[in-house]
Amino acid sequence: MLVIGLTGGIGSGKTLATDHFERLGITVVDADRAARVVVEPGQPALAEIAATFGPGVIHPDGTLDRAALRHIVFADPEQRRRLEAITHPRIAEEIRRQLAASTSAYTILVSPLLFESGQYRFAQRTVLIDAHESLQRHRAATRDHVSEKQIEAIMAAQMSREERQKRADDILLNDGHIEHLHAMVEKLHQRYLELAHAAKD
Numbered sequence: 001m002l003v004i005g006l007t008g009g010i011g012s013g014k015t016l017a018t019d020h021f022e023r024l025g026i027t028v029v030d031a032d033r034a035a036r037v038v039v040e041p042g043q044p045a046l047a048e049i050a051a052t053f054g055p056g057v058i059h060p061d062g063t064l065d066r067a068a069l070r071h072i073v074f075a076d077p078e079q080r081r082r083l084e085a086i087t088h089p090r091i092a093e094e095i096r097r098q099l100a101a102s103t104s105a106y107t108i109l110v111s112p113l114l115f116e117s118g119q120y121r122f123a124q125r126t127v128l129i130d131a132h133e134s135l136q137r138h139r140a141a142t143r144d145h146v147s148e149k150q151i152e153a154i155m156a157a158q159m160s161r162e163e164r165q166k167r168a169d170d171i172l173l174n175d176g177h178i179e180h181l182h183a184m185v186e187k188l189h190q191r192y193l194e195l196a197h198a199a200k201d
Contacts, residue, residue: 002106002196003099005123007114009161010146010154011139012131013174013181018110020185027102031111031119034094038087039064048086053079074153088117095122106196115159115167125195127188128168133161135176 006021008014018028038045041062049069050058057069073080099107099122111119120126131139133155140146146154165171172184 001099001102002125002192002199003123004106004108004192005114005120005126006108006110006129007112007126007164007168008129008131008174009133009136009158009164010112010151011136011143012129013139014110014112014129016174016178016181017129017172017185018108020182021108021189024186024189025104026106026108026189027104028108028110029095029098029102031091031095031109031113031117034091034098035087037094038090043090045086045090049083052082052086070150074150074157080157084117091117092119095119106192112158115164116157120167124199125169125192126167127170127172128164129174130161130165130171131174131176 006014006018008017018030022028037043039049040046046058046064049064053069053072057065057072059065069083073083095109099109109119109122111117114120114123114126136155137148137151140151140154141148159167170188172181172188174181
């Protein structure tokens with residue numbers, strides 16, 4: 001199975017790209033969704049998070065209070081490492097399970113922390129959805145209603161744009177024109193189909 005790791009910073013347009021890959025019939029495994037699965041009520045990770053960070057990170061209905069947890073971990077790198085030690089191995093297991101279940105010609109693994117988390121190891125090739133940082137900030141603020149302070153904290157926790165550009169095998173520049181992005185996705189799709197076909201021979 002050919003796995004393509006797809007990444008990009010906050011507001012870069014990862015969802016626009018992966019939605020188009022899905023329209024082309026490709027399975028998309030989302031590391032963020034896997035991260036949500038492993039902290040659902042009843043999952044061992046949730047109990048461990050509550051024990052580590054206190055009952056304040058759990059809503060009265062037993063679900064994770066993401067805002068409260070985010071406030072703790074983005075303010076303190078040591079706390080973020082503690083959270084990652086709990087969640088990352090379980091997220092990796094869930095990603096592995098979802099990749100194994102895929103039946104499309106190749107599979108996209110989308111992760112905002114593809115390189116930082118080591119999830120790139122699941123992939124044979126990587127693609128960066130790239131955007132100018134000013135455009136990223138604008139999109140994150142207007143689309144996700146994230147505060148400027150939080151955007152800065154998220155960007156600080158992620159690898160720099162330059163470092164991602166160095167590490168990615170393929171780069172799609174998302175300059176804000178959706179037709180342009182779709183055309184580039186379709187071009188890469190043909191290339192990945194060829195690579196997937198060659199891998200089977």
